[in-house]
């Protein structure tokens with residue numbers, strides 16, 4: 457447990473920047489002058505290294521055509537595996553357990569198609585009522601495909617307060633009729649971290665497979681998926697991992713499941729040496745690579761090469777440490793400067809239970825976000841009342857956090873938000 461001691465002055469913010477071990481990484485990113493980016497938990501910023509590896513892949517296409525698959529600087533045929541290897545330390549897995557493929561939602565479909573094996577009275581899927589909607593849509597459709605009614609077969613653990621989930625409630629819902637559990641690692645609104653180790657142990661004690669949506673934890677917090685024996689996980693690479701909009705996603709399958717036939721098979725799931733035999737008998741890879749489907753979007757993989765180099769150099773433990781400190785600093789300033797303006801901090805306060813963003817609640821949240829944007833601060837809004845603010849360890853400075861709170865204070869004091877409607881934008 458870290459202990460923090462802050463002061464509210466600009467000078468103190470600058471002191472924290474001088475002490476920041478990750479400071480030099482900030483210069484690797486394209487930061488817009490006059491703007492403070494607090495939305496890296498939704499879409500991370502472009503780094504120069506990510507741009508470089510993307511341009512190299514484009515150039516390989518220009519120069520090599522089809523031979524880019526094997527002779528490019530980052531041979532495309534092995535790129536999903538190579539990136540899986542680079543990403544494995546971020547999820548606490550061995551290189552063969554991770555593959556970079558598909559999209560978050562497609563990977564969830566693949567993993568449910570693979571791991572959901574309804575048998576006898578064990579036919580239901582357990583999720584929660586706070587999870588990201590795409591996951592719920594995917595689970596509902598998977599149930600329908602198997603002939604089950606999602607209204608009766610998708611069980612959603614309730615939240616007691618609309619913000620958090622209680623692990624005890626989730627465990628209590630692990631009944632004999634549950635065949636599969638899908639939960640978030642970090643909740644997308646409140647930033648709560650679920651105790652993945654405990655939930656995995658409890659699921660396994662009842663003979664249930666468990667998988668996690670790690671979209672809001674990958675690149676922000678360390679994981680130990682292999683050690684905890686999590687059965688599978690999936691995530692996007694465009695948030696904290698800065699892979700770019702719609703970047704190819706990730707999945708992890710514990711090695712004890714290697715050999716399990718993919719529910720959704722395709723030729724990129726083949727053993728590499730067999731793939732071009734073009735046989736109609738599928739020979740799956742003996743790794744997580746088996747859960748690929750078709751040709752990867754190479755130009756959406758390429759930025760990750762540069763981006764993951766940065767993560768390897770910075771170290772996920774250092775990233776987590778700064779993330780905890782800078783979000784704690786943000787909460788401190790909010791409490792110090794904004795106490796008269798009706799804000800509530802809606803994320804857990806304990807370091808062990810909170811992810812990489814601060815969830816600030818206010819009745820006027822939608823229009824406060826619009827006002828922040830007008831003042832050069834980029835947050836995001838999640839209905840009905842959340843302003844998500846994510847200072848990112850690799851590129852946000854303490855001085856920027858200080859400025860954000862000063863800007864917020866001015867907006868509230870002058871009621872600048874009143875000129876906007878309190879409704880979300882098309883993309884909030």
Ligand SMILES: Cc1ncc(COP(=O)(O)O)c(C=O)c1O
Nearest residue numbers: 559560561588590644669671692
């Ligand atoms: C927790 C979570 N799950 C799933 C998704 C959906 O991901 P995608 O649109 O990449 O399939 C997102 C983000 O959009 C998310 O935050």
Ligand SMILES: Nc1c(O)cccc1C(=O)C[C@H](N)C(=O)O
Nearest residue numbers: 497498499588644671702838883
């Ligand atoms: N995937 C997104 C998109 O295609 C457009 C805008 C935002 C997103 C997001 O990732 C939102 C994000 N998953 C969230 O936590 O709300």
